[in-house]
Amino acid sequence: MKKTKTSFSLKTYIDLFELMQKNHSSREENRSFGLAHQKLLSSPVALLSRWVEEHRHRLSHPPLSQTIDSVLSTATLILLILAFFLGIFSGVGLLRYSGSEPVNLLYFLGAVFVLPLVTMTMTLLAMLRANRAESMLVHLSPAYWMERILLLLPVRNRERFNSIQINPLITNWLVIRRSQELALSFSLGLFLALLGIVASRDIAFSWSTTLQITPEVFHHFLSLIALPWKEMLPQAVPSAELIEQSHYFRLGGKLNSGMIDHAALLGEWWKFLAMTTLFYALFLRFLLFLLVSAGLKRAFGRAMLSIRGVRDLLREMEEPLIESESAATEQNFERDENLSRIATAALKTDYATVIGWALDEAAIVLHNEREGIKPTNIYEAGGLHSLEEDQEVVDAAAGDILLYVKSWEPPTMDFIDFIMALNGDKSRLIMLYPLGTPEAAYQATKEAFDIWAKKISGLKDHKIRMKR
Amino acid sequence: MGKENQRIERSQNQDEAMIKEYPRFAVVGHPNKGKSSIVSTLAHDESVQISNTPGTTTKQRSFPLKIDGEILYELYDTPGFQRARAVLAWLNQEEVPADHKVDRVRRFVYEHREDSRFHDEIELLEPILEGAGIIYVVDGSKPYGPEYEAEMEILRWTGQPSMALINLIDETDYVDEWRRALGHYFRMVRIFNPMEANFSQHIALLESMAQLKEEWTPLVKRSVEIFRRYQQQKIHDSSVLITELITNSLSYIASLSISGDKASPEEKERVLEKYQTHLRKLEEETQRKIAQVWHHSKLEREEMIPLFGEMDLFSKESASLFGLSKKEMILTGATAGALTGSGVDLMLGGTSLMMGSALGALVGGAGALFGFGEIAEMKVLGQRLGSRRLEVGPMQNRNFPYILLRRILYFAQEIATRPHADRSKISIESEALLETRWVDDESKKKMEKLHKDFRSGDAIKEKSFLEYSEMTEAILLGKIEH
Numbered sequence A: 001m002k003k004t005k006t007s008f009s010l011k012t013y014i015d016l017f018e019l020m021q022k023n024h025s026s027r028e029e030n031r032s033f034g035l036a037h038q039k040l041l042s043s044p045v046a047l048l049s050r051w052v053e054e055h056r057h058r059l060s061h062p063p064l065s066q067t068i069d070s071v072l073s074t075a076t077l078i079l080l081i082l083a084f085f086l087g088i089f090s091g092v093g094l095l096r097y098s099g100s101e102p103v104n105l106l107y108f109l110g111a112v113f114v115l116p117l118v119t120m121t122m123t124l125l126a127m128l129r130a131n132r133a134e135s136m137l138v139h140l141s142p143a144y145w146m147e148r149i150l151l152l153l154p155v156r157n158r159e160r161f162n163s164i165q166i167n168p169l170i171t172n173w174l175v176i177r178r179s180q181e182l183a184l185s186f187s188l189g190l191f192l193a194l195l196g197i198v199a200s201r202d203i204a205f206s207w208s209t210t211l212q213i214t215p216e217v218f219h220h221f222l223s224l225i226a227l228p229w230k231e232m233l234p235q236a237v238p239s240a241e242l243i244e245q246s247h248y249f250r251l252g253g254k255l256n257s258g259m260i261d262h263a264a265l266l267g268e269w270w271k272f273l274a275m276t277t278l279f280y281a282l283f284l285r286f287l288l289f290l291l292v293s294a295g296l297k298r299a300f301g302r303a304m305l306s307i308r309g310v311r312d313l314l315r316e317m318e319e320p321l322i323e324s325e326s327a328a329t330e331q332n333f334e335r336d337e338n339l340s341r342i343a344t345a346a347l348k349t350d351y352a353t354v355i356g357w358a359l360d361e362a363a364i365v366l367h368n369e370r371e372g373i374k375p376t377n378i379y380e381a382g383g384l385h386s387l388e389e390d391q392e393v394v395d396a397a398a399g400d401i402l403l404y405v406k407s408w409e410p411p412t413m414d415f416i417d418f419i420m421a422l423n424g425d426k427s428r429l430i431m432l433y434p435l436g437t438p439e440a441a442y443q444a445t446k447e448a449f450d451i452w453a454k455k456i457s458g459l460k461d462h463k464i465r466m467k468r
Numbered sequence B: 001m002g003k004e005n006q007r008i009e010r011s012q013n014q015d016e017a018m019i020k021e022y023p024r025f026a027v028v029g030h031p032n033k034g035k036s037s038i039v040s041t042l043a044h045d046e047s048v049q050i051s052n053t054p055g056t057t058t059k060q061r062s063f064p065l066k067i068d069g070e071i072l073y074e075l076y077d078t079p080g081f082q083r084a085r086a087v088l089a090w091l092n093q094e095e096v097p098a099d100h101k102v103d104r105v106r107r108f109v110y111e112h113r114e115d116s117r118f119h120d121e122i123e124l125l126e127p128i129l130e131g132a133g134i135i136y137v138v139d140g141s142k143p144y145g146p147e148y149e150a151e152m153e154i155l156r157w158t159g160q161p162s163m164a165l166i167n168l169i170d171e172t173d174y175v176d177e178w179r180r181a182l183g184h185y186f187r188m189v190r191i192f193n194p195m196e197a198n199f200s201q202h203i204a205l206l207e208s209m210a211q212l213k214e215e216w217t218p219l220v221k222r223s224v225e226i227f228r229r230y231q232q233q234k235i236h237d238s239s240v241l242i243t244e245l246i247t248n249s250l251s252y253i254a255s256l257s258i259s260g261d262k263a264s265p266e267e268k269e270r271v272l273e274k275y276q277t278h279l280r281k282l283e284e285e286t287q288r289k290i291a292q293v294w295h296h297s298k299l300e301r302e303e304m305i306p307l308f309g310e311m312d313l314f315s316k317e318s319a320s321l322f323g324l325s326k327k328e329m330i331l332t333g334a335t336a337g338a339l340t341g342s343g344v345d346l347m348l349g350g351t352s353l354m355m356g357s358a359l360g361a362l363v364g365g366a367g368a369l370f371g372f373g374e375i376a377e378m379k380v381l382g383q384r385l386g387s388r389r390l391e392v393g394p395m396q397n398r399n400f401p402y403i404l405l406r407r408i409l410y411f412a413q414e415i416a417t418r419p420h421a422d423r424s425k426i427s428i429e430s431e432a433l434l435e436t437r438w439v440d441d442e443s444k445k446k447m448e449k450l451h452k453d454f455r456s457g458d459a460i461k462e463k464s465f466l467e468y469s470e471m472t473e474a475i476l477l478g479k480i481e482h
Helices: A010-021 A025-038 A046-060 A064-094 A105-128 A136-138 A141-150 A155-162 A168-198 A215-225 A240-247 A257-261 A271-304 A310-318 A361-371 A386-395 A412-423 A448-459 B003-020 B036-042 B084-091 B096-110 B116-129 B146-158 B175-183 B199-210 B213-252 B265-291 B315-324 B325-332 B356-363 B400-416 B441-455 B461-480
Strands: A353-357 A377-381 A401-406 A430-435 A464-467 B024-027 B061-067 B072-079 B133-139 B162-167 B188-191 B252-257 B346-348 B369-374 B388-392
Touching: A010 A046, A010 A064, A010 A136, A010 A401, A025 A046, A025 A310, A046 A310, A046 B315, A064 A168, A064 B116, A136 B084, A141 B265, A141 B388, A155 A310, A155 B400, A168 A271, A168 A448, A215 A240, A215 B369, A240 A377, A240 A464, A257 A448, A257 B213, A271 A310, A310 B213, A353 A361, A361 A377, A361 A401, A386 B162, A386 B441, A412 A430, A412 B084, A430 A448, B024 B036, B024 B146, B036 B061, B036 B162, B036 B199, B036 B400, B061 B116, B061 B213, B072 B084, B072 B213, B084 B096, B084 B116, B084 B146, B096 B146, B116 B146, B116 B252, B133 B146, B133 B175, B133 B346, B146 B175, B162 B175, B162 B199, B175 B188, B188 B199, B213 B265, B213 B441, B213 B461, B252 B265, B265 B388, B400 B441, B441 B461
Parallel strands: A353 A377, A353 A401, A401 A430, A430 A464, B024 B072, B024 B133, B133 B162, B162 B188, B346 B369
Antiparallel strands: B061 B072, B252 B388, B369 B388
16 A cells, blocks of 8 residues: 555635546445455545545546646745745835935834734634635635636636636635735844844944833833843843933933943844744744645545545445445346237036036035036145046046136246147137135236236137136 | 154254354244334345235345344244144144254255155245244234144244244234233233334334344343444434435535626526535435435435425514514525525625525525625635636535434434334324424524534534534434433
8 A cells, every 4th residue: 555645725626626526436436446455445625636646537637626736826925925025125115215314113023013912913813714705804804805817717628627616615625825924034134134134234222102101011012022032132122221222302302411431332222123024923823834734634634524425435444344235136027918809708607518617526516606607517626636537537527628727927938828728729728717815805906907817818729718 | 753853863964063153033924914024124024025915925035233243143934834733733743752853854954855745834844944033923903713733833943043923914813812922922922013113112123133042142231232233323324324424415516607797597597406416415325324324215305395396485484483583584694685585795806786576486595696706716726717606605605504404304203113014114203393392592603603613614523513413313313202
């Protein structure tokens, strides 16, 4: 068995969707597949993924999934590059230093701390509501609009694409993950812009706000932000002195002398900003990305299971194949015979011979009395009698014959042999009388009569008649 | 003569080589006594031809019970005896000690293999000579006759383990006289009506068959277990199909691209028709699949009351059926006031417009009708952006899933309890659908919650699906066992 590599991707989902639409594999094939992959039976999604891998060749080439995947990958790459450069330009813009006024680090802090926290909170909320068909939070994401790119698909593929209904769960999770990728790319741009500017220019950072915030409060706030790396990198935690020194009042017009005296100190802010970017905008975002990826993987699993026909397929793979039917088909043997051709007639009272087939003499006498028949000879045949005894009856029978039979016992070839022998080449009339059961007052049911009539009609002998 | 004996011996050796390790049972008897019906019911096979015309079965046909290809036992349907007295006469031509009687039968088969007169006897004797146990079938609703004795005597000559089955084709009862006669030839006599046999009777018969030969007991007992498991599996499969029907029906949204800002009456009618047709199709498809699960694909069905036809979801009968008052049901719908009280809430392009009364009779409280512009775009990838679509669904009527569930459970119950020999049309009595108390209060409460989830339009959680499926399985199991 090949080593199992489970693939949870849009490609697998689309391939599975397409395969299910044209799946004609038999129950036997599906069970064989299940038995060949028993280790995967406990993991339906992995089993399905493997099934897709082994049946992908049935799809037309190139597979639609490949086209969609390729378009989405290209679109994602373009957006990632755009987000990256947007991050760089935003970083450069936020850290723009004229030389006369210090850079207000609050703007940058907003982009690398507040914005990530807000968007990550929104992401978490969107994740909670991702299984909803219409999730407004998801649709707020710019990544959602990447769907438009699908409009660029060639018409030939779009027709095929329209036949695929992608589970909203997947589209929601795809948008959420794509948003995280874009946010990571944007944050990376910001981070590199910070490093680049710090490396190439000497920037004086300050903080300025209209709000009545004292340096002590601000210090406390920043210490909270820097809590994750406080012990590991104390130099990346702004000191109370630095905060006080870099408090900037716009009404002062220019850099004050205190600031100029501590110019080297003001430059120390970059470490804090870099660590904030690294931790909040990149590290936490990356963790969220991993979480979202896990969610997407789970969503793929759930969505794959919800594709029409998939449950049947899994059931056929998992459940033992129990068969109790015959492999051979039976030919329809019934003939539509024309019963009207059977000669029927009323009974006479003067039959020379009366024979009871599998009936004893007492029964024959009873029926004769019932019908007012006074025969010359009465014979028993069939039943417990031997074939030799039957032959003796055939030899002894004279004149027209009344033959009683049990209507509920269908005529066997044993009886046919007898009646043919009885008829022989003699031109006498044989009247067949199918009797009913005592409960039915000896009246044969129509069904039983028809069975006899069918059989007798097959003999094609007009001298054999049946009593209606 | 010496060469002849060698040939027969070779044939005998071949037969012995063919004696397989698993038990085999040949269902034999007089023509038209229900052999095929018994095989059809025991093998759960609807392909067996069953006819009132004697001689429908012309060839032996095997029905192996297999689990993943491994045969546990094999049943044979055979033609009926046609010239039993002639066969017995041939057997009796020579004096044979008891331990060689089977050889004499074998010799008969060997010598008459090409004799068309004994075609049926050869067909029925072959599996017996290859080691199959004998299940001799008679009709206990008709009087016993001496013509059966030649058949039973021939079977006794084979020396194979045997049992007799009294099949009651009609209502009259000659069982006692049959028992007296059969008791002379068979150690075990059982009554089995393949047209009415339920699962327990099937299992009881298998357990009797297990006693025919000691070596067969473990495998037949295992088969009994397999059948129990198979039954369980089929109930489970049916409940999954039922749950799929409920979830798919409740969450279904029919959509139609519309040309203008508002939908025209024709467009509304078209989307409603599409919605109803789809739900009907889902129901029919589920019925077909359930019939397949129970191996009743060929069974003819009488038309059920159409899903959106005469069944008024707000009728008094429906209300009492589900314990919901009319008022409650109206309130639970999106809106009230339609002719049938159906709740149809129409919103077109964000503009709410009540169309309940006009469309209620059509949809029968089927659900809410929404027309989405941009927002519906979210659900279908690849939908042209900016176009307007008119959508119906998901189903908002609280009563609908119960009606649908009751209908499909009734169908499943009918199918599951129907022996395969019974080929009459399935007819569904509308009164039966109005049976009360088919679901207990606690389940109803859980179902209500799950119905709400299913119709929310959100992706259906596996847990909810399983919970619902378990509930339907329990109901179906109760119905079948009852």
